[in-house]
Amino acid sequence: MNELTDKLKKIGFTEYESKIYIALLGMPPVNGNEIANLSSVPGPKVYGSLQNMVDKGVVSVVYEEGFTKPKAKYVATPYEQLLEAHFMTVTQDIDHLKSEFKKIEESRPKSILKQDLYQIVDYDLTFKTIKDLINTSQKSIYLCCWKVHEKIIRVDLESAFERGVNIVVLLFDEDKDQTQAQWRQFFHLHADVVDERHKHEINIVVDEESVIISQLEIGNVFTVVSENIALIKTTINYIRHDIYVNRVLTDFHEEAKGKYGLKLQDLLNI
Structure with missing residues (x-):
């Protein structure tokens, strides 16, 4: 009872x-x-x-x-009638809730839904993910990395460039080999402290919709993949500003050495 x-x-x-x-x-x-x-x-x-x-x-x-x-x-009241009436009321309420919840969900800004972030700790899987992003790119690619990384994805970059994708690359290596590329390519000024800070680093933003930030030391890989707009904007600006600074230091190298020391130590040691 x-x-x-x-x-x-x-x-x-x-x-x-x-x-x-x-x-x-x-x-x-x-x-x-x-x-x-x-x-x-x-x-x-x-x-x-x-x-x-x-x-x-x-x-x-x-x-x-x-x-x-x-x-x-x-x-x-007969129990069949009671339960049928309750069933109809509950069914109508559930249908109404489904409809209203769907409207609420669809009305939310799409950016709220693009906050997923996950980590990769495998070297090969990191490059597969980078390649997959490059191969689906339609508008733009911002990339900073070492030549050893760029060689692994060069064919994918070439295919993207042929599709009309705007590509900007900053290489951390010195341009000793006068490397030629079809896209806009820049080189980082060489300094021991800079090389150490950027060691194993590769960052890429594709179509301003996805970002991969990675430290690719073999056996000790830390990679983050995200569609978070804050990470995307910050990484693009990081790459752009690094290019700005290195272009100025290259074009005014003697003046920079006179101002900050032969190894630019007064500029770099912060």
Whole structure:
């Protein structure tokens, strides 16, 4: 019995209403006193509960002839009708919630959904991910890396360039070999402290929609892949500013050495 009352309470019945409905189920019309005896609901609580149940449509009133006035008796709404009505109400509510939740979800800014970030700790998988991004690029690629990295993805860069993708590359190596590329390519000024800071580094932004930031020391790989707009913008600006600075230092190298020392130590040691 307790299980049934608990279930009825889940669909809107009170404790007393649950007991009264179960007591009335399958019974001929009975009066309030009889209901109190059948349900074990206290007499003073029976009529208030019955009125609420009549209002809900789960109990009906039947009037019989009395000596002075008609006597009210009560009968339970058939359980099939009760459950069907509840099922229809719940189904309509669920359908409404689905519709409204979908509208809310679709109204959210798409940028909120582009916050996924995951880590790769495998050297080959990092380059596969970089290659996959390059091969799906449509607009732009910003890349900074070492020549050893650039050689691994050069064919992919060439294919992207042939598709019309705008490519900007900063290589951390000195341009001793006068490396030629079809795209805009720049070289980092050589200094021991700079080489150490950028050691194993490769960063790439594709179509300003995806970014990969990586430290690629074999056996100790840390790579982050993300569509987070803050990481994308920061990485693009990092690459651009590094290019700006190195172009100025290359074009005004003697002046820079005169200002900051032969190894630019006064500029680099911060």
